[in-house]
Amino acid sequence: MRNDIEIHWWGAQAYLDENNTQQVLSLIDSGGDTVTVLMAIDPEIRSKAALALGTVCAKIGAKIIKVVDENGGKHGVVLSRPWAGPVPGWVTAQTG
Numbered sequence: 001m002r003n004d005i006e007i008h009w010w011g012a013q014a015y016l017d018e019n020n021t022q023q024v025l026s027l028i029d030s031g032g033d034t035v036t037v038l039m040a041i042d043p044e045i046r047s048k049a050a051l052a053l054g055t056v057c058a059k060i061g062a063k064i065i066k067v068v069d070e071n072g073g074k075h076g077v078v079l080s081r082p083w084a085g086p087v088p089g090w091v092t093a094q095t096g
Contacts, residue, residue: 001076001094005038005049011082012049014038015094021069021076028062052081056089068093 002015016024027034035054056079057065069077072093081089 001096003076005053007049011080012052013081014053014079015076016079017076017094018069018074021065024057025062025066025069028057028065034058052083053079053089056081056091059088060091065091 001017003017003020004015006013006015024034026032027036033054034057035050038050038053060079065077065079068091069075073096075096076094078092078094079089080092
């Protein structure tokens with residue numbers, strides 16, 4: 001599955017394969033820094049995007065990310081974060 005970060009006019013998206021999805025879940029559960037995982041996916045990424053996507057992980061929470069991943073067939077997830085607006089972010093499953 002895809003494993004990268006895209007920056008759009010409206011915000012940013014992180015495509016996490018199953019391995020990185022599990023790393024993010026583990027880091028959230030242990031109170032760790034998800035920005036580290038996002039930076040590992042794309043070291044060239046601008047800090048703003050990584051921080052925004054890391055915030056999404058914290059706000060959405062491990063339980064929701066895990067449910068979306070499992071219901072999507074455990075192919076990984078896509079974390080999305082707009083630059084502005086009332087919605088802090090959302091998670092969808094990657095399709096296999």
